[in-house]
Amino acid sequence: MWRLTIAILAIAAPAMAEGLTFTIGGPVASQDFHFKAAVFVFRTAGCADSGKLQVSATAEGVINGERRSVALKVLPASKPGVYGIYQTWPAEGQWVVNLKGACGNLGAGAIVPIGPKGFVRESAKFFPRTATGGEIETSLKALTQGENK
Amino acid sequence: MFTRHVSDQLAAHVDGQLDTLEARRVESHLAQCQHCRAEHEQIRFGMMCLEHLPTAEAPAAIWVSIAESIPERWLSRPHPFQLWRPAFAALAAIVAVSAAYWLFSRRPETRWEVIERHGVARIGAGEWIETDSSSSATIKVGQIGSVELAPNTRLRVVTERPGEHRVMLARGAIHANISAPPRLFFVDTASGTAVDLGCEYTLRTDQAGAGLLQVTRGWVSFQWKGLESLVPAGASCRTYAQGGPGVPCFDDAPEPLKMALESFATNSAALDTILVESRVRDTLTLWHLLWRADLPNRGRIYERMAALTAVPEGVSREEVLKLDRGTLTRWKDELAWTW
Numbered sequence: 001m002w003r004l005t006i007a008i009l010a011i012a013a014p015a016m017a018e019g020l021t022f023t024i025g026g027p028v029a030s031q032d033f034h035f036k037a038a039v040f041v042f043r044t045a046g047c048a049d050s051g052k053l054q055v056s057a058t059a060e061g062v063i064n065g066e067r068r069s070v071a072l073k074v075l076p077a078s079k080p081g082v083y084g085i086y087q088t089w090p091a092e093g094q095w096v097v098n099l100k101g102a103c104g105n106l107g108a109g110a111i112v113p114i115g116p117k118g119f120v121r122e123s124a125k126f127f128p129r130t131a132t133g134g135e136i137e138t139s140l141k142a143l144t145q146g147e148n149k
Numbered sequence: 150m151f152t153r154h155v156s157d158q159l160a161a162h163v164d165g166q167l168d169t170l171e172a173r174r175v176e177s178h179l180a181q182c183q184h185c186r187a188e189h190e191q192i193r194f195g196m197m198c199l200e201h202l203p204t205a206e207a208p209a210a211i212w213v214s215i216a217e218s219i220p221e222r223w224l225s226r227p228h229p230f231q232l233w234r235p236a237f238a239a240l241a242a243i244v245a246v247s248a249a250y251w252l253f254s255r256r257p258e259t260r261w262e263v264i265e266r267h268g269v270a271r272i273g274a275g276e277w278i279e280t281d282s283s284s285s286a287t288i289k290v291g292q293i294g295s296v297e298l299a300p301n302t303r304l305r306v307v308t309e310r311p312g313e314h315r316v317m318l319a320r321g322a323i324h325a326n327i328s329a330p331p332r333l334f335f336v337d338t339a340s341g342t343a344v345d346l347g348c349e350y351t352l353r354t355d356q357a358g359a360g361l362l363q364v365t366r367g368w369v370s371f372q373w374k375g376l377e378s379l380v381p382a383g384a385s386c387r388t389y390a391q392g393g394p395g396v397p398c399f400d401d402a403p404e405p406l407k408m409a410l411e412s413f414a415t416n417s418a419a420l421d422t423i424l425v426e427s428r429v430r431d432t433l434t435l436w437h438l439l440w441r442a443d444l445p446n447r448g449r450i451y452e453r454m455a456a457l458t459a460v461p462e463g464v465s466r467e468e469v470l471k472l473d474r475g476t477l478t479r480w481k482d483e484l485a486w487t488w
Contacts, residue, residue, distance in 0.1 A: 026382060026488055027367060028381035028485050029486045031482065033330060033331045036328075036349075118383075
């Protein structure tokens with residue numbers, strides 16, 4: 001019986017462990033004046049060892065039917081665990097920002113659509129892992145079709 | 150059409166080393182070129198980071214290691230320089246004082262550049278600038294940004310020191326675009342002071358102080374006699390003659406909420422509408438209302454905020470109703486992620 005209990009716990013443990021997560025917000029959330037011009041800021045949670053935390057971002061877009069990808073610099077704010085994203089992708093076309101996070105065995109992802117007035121919070125999607133190519137394309141398609149404004 | 154980028158001049162522009170015409174050319178290009186604008190922001194960000202690096206004192210042990218590396222024979226007999234050291238020190242002091250006096254007496258007067266329809270002028274502390282119904286003007290605020298004056302605007306430069314740039318807007322409208330550490334740029338009006346926290350905004354006021362603050366980027370603190378409103382990008386805040394700042398509200402808030410907010414001070418039923426219509430991001434408005442509501446209504450506002458967002462740890466209903474500053478600041482810091 002106790003072997004069964006241990007086996008169940010071993011299988012359930014990863015599910016019960018708190019995962020790595022992203023939260024996004026406007027520049028005011030950073031409380032750092034350096035980020036007043038950032039498109040958005042984000043913070044991480046759930047990484048027990050900040051030394052293991054790795055975050056990266058790309059801008060994924062479509063310009064006149066042509067698919068583009070731009071690597072972004074993720075700038076740390078004065079508050080630990082808070083980062084800012086600046087727009088270094090072209091102004092034309094439709095774009096989403098693909099966030100990737102890793103902390104040891106934990107992963108996190110987010111797709112943040114960018115509209116004419118900045119990031120579209122309501123349409124952002126969050127994952128307990130890196131977003132797949134298909135999920136990125138789905139978000140871009142929704143933007144192109146005008147679903148995310 | 151090919152466009153020549155200005156990457157080579159961005160650093161000089163950040164340092165204020167370009168002449169007026171060249172700086173204007175760069176700024177015109179930046180307004181149209183996303184690539185150069187992003188690079189410009191990165192250079193400026195880097196400069197700001199450098200300015201905030203702490204000064205580190207050399208450890209005392211370093212002098213010991215320096216002394217130990219000096220050959221013994223140099224230490225055993227007085228060097229000619231040591232014999233003349235007092236005289237050299239006095240001479241160096243005289244030269245330094247003289248040079249400082251000469252430089253100070255010739256220091257160019259610090260006056261901001263004003264670009265108007267009919268040319269470029271300069272304006273200094275205590276001086277007024279006024280536009281008529283058909284004119285506008287742009288003031289370069291030192292090295293930290295610019296202020297555009299709309300028609301029919303009257304403004305005075307109060308202070309133009311490196312540590313404080315302050316103007317007084319008597320009437321009219323200005324659009325400020327400031328890139329600087331917070332609390333370097335201030336706009337006084339009859340209804341309070343807009344404290345720049347790194348932002349871009351439009352401020353309108355009449356002579357009595359009634360007006361509107363609308364923030365486009367960053368955020369602004371509007372203060373009057375201890376009353377403060379924090380206005381982030383995408384939000385606006387009315388200002389009142391003899392009343393200071395109103396309650397900020399997002400520009401995309403539901404119209405019934407905006408209308409109810411206008412009459413909150415005089416209409417007790419307005420709060421009902423505000424609470425019903427408020428969304429998650431309207432906790433910006435609700436948080437500011439906490440400070441302005443009586444105790445029973447403060448409780449209602451708290452309940453609505455708790456229903457819209459999770460109340461963070463360390464924030465208790467009791468402390469919120471008592472308007473405990475630390476508690477409310479903690480809650481605001483968390484709510485800001487939804488604004």
